[in-house]
Amino acid sequence: xxxxxxxxxxxxxxxxxxxxxxxxxxxxxxxxxxxxxxxxxxxxxxxxxxxxxxxxxxxxxxxxxxxxxxxxxxxxxxxxxxxxxxxxxxxxxxxxxxxxxxxxxxxxxxxxxxxxxxxxxxxxxxxxx
Amino acid sequence: xxxxxxxxxxxxxxxxxxxxxxxxxxxxxxxxxxxxxxxxxxxxxxxxxxxxxxxxxxxxxxxxxxxxxxxxxxxxxxxxxxxxxxxxxxxxxxxxxxxxxxxxxxxxxxxxxxxxxxxxxxxxxxxxx
Numbered sequence: 330x331x332x333x334x335x336x337x338x339x340x341x342x343x344x345x346x347x348x349x350x351x352x353x354x355x356x357x358x359x360x361x362x363x364x365x366x367x368x369x370x371x372x373x374x375x376x377x378x379x380x381x382x383x384x385x386x387x388x389x390x391x392x393x394x395x396x397x398x399x400x401x402x403x404x405x406x407x408x409x410x411x412x413x414x415x416x417x418x419x420x421x422x423x424x425x426x427x428x429x430x431x432x433x434x435x436x437x438x439x440x441x442x443x444x445x446x447x448x449x450x451x452x453x454x455x456x457x458x
Numbered sequence: 459x460x461x462x463x464x465x466x467x468x469x470x471x472x473x474x475x476x477x478x479x480x481x482x483x484x485x486x487x488x489x490x491x492x493x494x495x496x497x498x499x500x501x502x503x504x505x506x507x508x509x510x511x512x513x514x515x516x517x518x519x520x521x522x523x524x525x526x527x528x529x530x531x532x533x534x535x536x537x538x539x540x541x542x543x544x545x546x547x548x549x550x551x552x553x554x555x556x557x558x559x560x561x562x563x564x565x566x567x568x569x570x571x572x573x574x575x576x577x578x579x580x581x582x583x584x585x586x587x
Binding site for chain 1: 462467471501502504505513514515517521526533541571572
């Protein structure tokens with residue numbers, strides 16, 4: 330069995346309050362994190378909520394990054410979903426911990442999209458000849 | 459302890475091949491899934507890869523939905539991240555299973571962003587007065 334996607338969940342507690350408010354600054358930080366990871370950015374969408382809070386996604390050739398901030402709790406939840414084996418998740422994580430001045434960062438690594446190599450080969454041949 | 463985010467991972471195996479190729483059709487399907495869930499759509503970003511494959515995100519007032527397709531494996535990976543208690547994940551899941559004609563759909567439910575209610579109340583008061 331192999332998996333098609335790596336799922337990395339980053340919960341950043343005790344962040345700098347001001348950093349969680351500014352969508353434009355955060356947009357730049359998330360794109361920089363994607364580039365540090367070794368990803369190719371192909372799209373993005375960021376949104377600022379009233380009275381506060383930012384949500385955003387960065388689409389990459391290798392899947393996506395997502396972020397949601399709760400300034401009232403000094404908290405940010407960040408997700409990486411990536412395919413391939415060349416992504417440097419740790420480098421992007423270290424950058425984001427510094428970027429948000431997170432005093433209590435947590436990271437967990439998961440896999441999804443499991444498929445037997447034989448099944449994948451068979452389907453690939455059936456579909457694309 | 460309470461959690462700020464629900465994380466729903468949907469792996470759709472044995473989908474209709476043609477459905478996984480068309481970014482514009484998929485964009486409409488993902489937005490419809492968000493609305494069926496009870497979410498408010500505030501942004502989106504979809505991208506078609508060469509020679510095939512679609513990646514997309516739908517930003518919602520309650521966080522986001524993301525999708526990645528592997529037409530060569532007849533596979534789609536979909537993620538819901540939502541806050542609040544009113545989201546109907548099951549309704550959106552049922553719609554997407556039908557939409558992609560997935561013969562082998564899998565869904566798992568997770569929580570993230572854990573915080574003690576007392577801590578959250580304290581931080582909220584410190585930050586916003």
